[in-house]
Amino acid sequence: MAPEESVEASRLLQSFERRFLAARALRSFPWQSLEEKLRDSGSELLLDILQKTVKHPLCVKHPPSVKYVRCFLSELIRKPSGDSVTLSESSAIISHGTTGLVTWNAALYLAEWAIENPAAFTHRTVLELGSGAGLTGLAICKMCHPRAYVFSDCHSLVLEQLRGNILLNGLLLESDATAPAQHPGHNTHNAESPRVTVAQLDWDIVTAPQLAAFQPDVVIAADVLYCPETVLSLVRVLQTLSACQKDRQAPDAYIAFTVRNPETCWLFTTELGKAGISWEAAPRHNQKLFPYEEHSEMEILKLML
Structure with a gap:
């Protein structure tokens, strides 16, 4: 990766890290810049973003809400694949006598x-x-x-x-x-x-x-x-x-x-x-x-x- 590209990637990662740790609204993330960068960088950049967000040491120690993480990952997955999965599910482990209303x-x-x-x-x-x-x-x-x-x-x-x-x-x-x-x-x-x-x-x-x-x-x-x-x-x-x-x-x-x-x-x-x-x-x-x-x-x- 060229020096200027490396700097751009670092800035992008820092932007994702700061917004995720602050639990900012997903619309505030630089998604368009990520899509443009993915055309050149491939999936390695996605792995780096995961390390700076979901797998960040602070998030491992003090996890954000499951709903926020799932919404973030759904949006992130859409960038390389162009698609996402949206689910309606119960917030209770057991509901109406069944465990089938929640994802395990x-x-x-x-x-x-x-x-x-x-x-x-x-x-x-x-x-x-x-x-x-x-x-x-x-x-x-x-x-x-x-x-x-x-x-x-x-x-x-x-x-x-x-x-x-x-x-x-x-x-x-x-x-x-x-x-x-x-x-x-x-x-x-x-x-x-x-x-x-x-x-x-x-x-x-x-x-x-x-x-x-x-x-x-x-x-x-x-x-x-x-x-x-x-x-x-x-x-x-x-x-x-x-x-x-x-x-x-x-x-x-x-x-x-x-x-x-x-x-x-x-x-x-x-x-x-x-x-x-x-x-x-x-x-x-x-x-x-x-x-x-x-x-x-x-x-x-x-x-x-």
């Missing part, structure tokens, strides 16, 4: 992994089990170009919020594809966007024909290993998916989770073995795009169904 760490972790490994999803049909607020799926739909994406969950309120988040991000559900005028203010539907559907899926009663109808190439789930009952139900669903493929190639499966209780993780891998499902740890990714507790131990297992 492993969903963020899996979204980052997917953005770094788009080939796992490009031009493929993806079935997500336990979609919750929908962040992982929305990131994949916008950044990884799947052919079709099926969001699923069992709780009616989660499904209602999920449909709203899909529309909020300019994607059209299959049932809404013929009536875009009903949703003013959303982005024009892109013909290259994936076919998006939402399915109510109860793991305890879903049948093999229902799962076979999805015809997934990829199956994903994030932060669904929170108790023995859900572990057993999930493995039954995965085993059924494996058995109902017939002449089709078995789908790839990626399960992301936070290691809260080693016994729960051990139960999951043990039950996979009993079901004849082999697995391996997916390689860790490098990008850190979202705010979550970095000291939390998170894993992604790739299953061979």
Whole structure:
């Protein structure tokens, strides 16, 4: 980098640092200067900005509000990618008897992994089990170009919020594809966007024909290993998916989770073995795009169904 370019970059980083530490309004940040600089500097500049803002020692010791950090990162992500993900979610960990109205760490972790490994999803049909607020799926739909994406969950309120988040991000559900005028203010539907559907899926009663109808190439789930009952139900669903493929190639499966209780993780891998499902740890990714507790131990297992 030329000396004058280095000085400009330093000034830009200092500007971001000062505004972020002061929790200034996002509109006051020099976004236009950043976009101009990114054309020459590449993504290294984004990593430097993260170090000066979200990962600044003061912010690590005294974190700003999660809402402010997420809004900042959403705006920052838009600069290289031209896109962002907007979510409506509950502020309570448990609301209306479900944990699915809020985004959990492993969903963020899996979204980052997917953005770094788009080939796992490009031009493929993806079935997500336990979609919750929908962040992982929305990131994949916008950044990884799947052919079709099926969001699923069992709780009616989660499904209602999920449909709203899909529309909020300019994607059209299959049932809404013929009536875009009903949703003013959303982005024009892109013909290259994936076919998006939402399915109510109860793991305890879903049948093999229902799962076979999805015809997934990829199956994903994030932060669904929170108790023995859900572990057993999930493995039954995965085993059924494996058995109902017939002449089709078995789908790839990626399960992301936070290691809260080693016994729960051990139960999951043990039950996979009993079901004849082999697995391996997916390689860790490098990008850190979202705010979550970095000291939390998170894993992604790739299953061979």
